[in-house]
Amino acid sequence: MPSFCRTRRASGLFAAAALSAALLVGSPLGVSMAHAQQAAAPSAAQVETARKLVLANGEARAFDGVIGNIVDGAALSFLQTNPDLVQHLREAAIAVRPEFEKRKDEIIDMLAKVYAQRFSEAELKDALTFYTSPVGKKLVDERPIIVQDALRQIQAWGAELNGEAVERVRAEMRKKGFDL
Structure with a gap:
């Protein structure tokens, strides 16, 4: 899939994720839970449940093209010093991209920790139950x-x-x- 297509898809999904996160945080429950959960570090079980949640609710997919775009941007940043290398830089980006794509779990872990800080394990399980249901x-x-x-x-x-x-x-x- 071309990089610009992944970017467009990722930005659309990211907008959906950001919108749903804003709605949750903007609700009275989200605000009160945010204050309550920030006081205590989340348990390993909370983080694991939250990890399952961000995979089930689609938010992890919102970042599918991010790493490739970062790698492409890093490679193309060298164009300023030598514009004649555009094809070689693209090939270099394609060559190193798989090495960085392996780090997608880091994004998922960050999302999971944010959720785990704001929701109890029971709330995360309830949300996970919903997102794994047919609806x-x-x-x-x-x-x-x-x-x-x-x-x-x-x-x-x-x-x-x-x-x-x-x-x-x-x-x-x-x-x-x-x-x-």
Whole structure:
């Protein structure tokens, strides 16, 4: 899969993950749990359950293209000093990418620790039960499409709102004697 396709997919999934995380943290339960859980370090069982959760809820997949993009960016950073090496740099990035892709578990572990700091083991198990249920799996599978559709609708809405705002500002400026 080309790098730019992975980036687009990852950014869409990342937006979904960020949105769901923001909703959880923004809820009263998320805020109170955040304060309560930050006081004590999470247990190994909490972290392991949280790890299973981020794999089940699709958030781990949100970072599928991140490592490849970082490696590609590192290789292409040398273009500034020698633009003639573009093909060789791409080949070098492809050659070293598998070495770094092995480190994806580090991302999953970071996500798991964040969850484990904010949710009890029982809460994590409840969430895991949901995400491994048929409706939970469907939510994970449909989330990228839902987010993509929602973003498309929000962009269209934003463009329409912008047009209305431009006309209203123009009308207000006309009242002040300015014809924009």
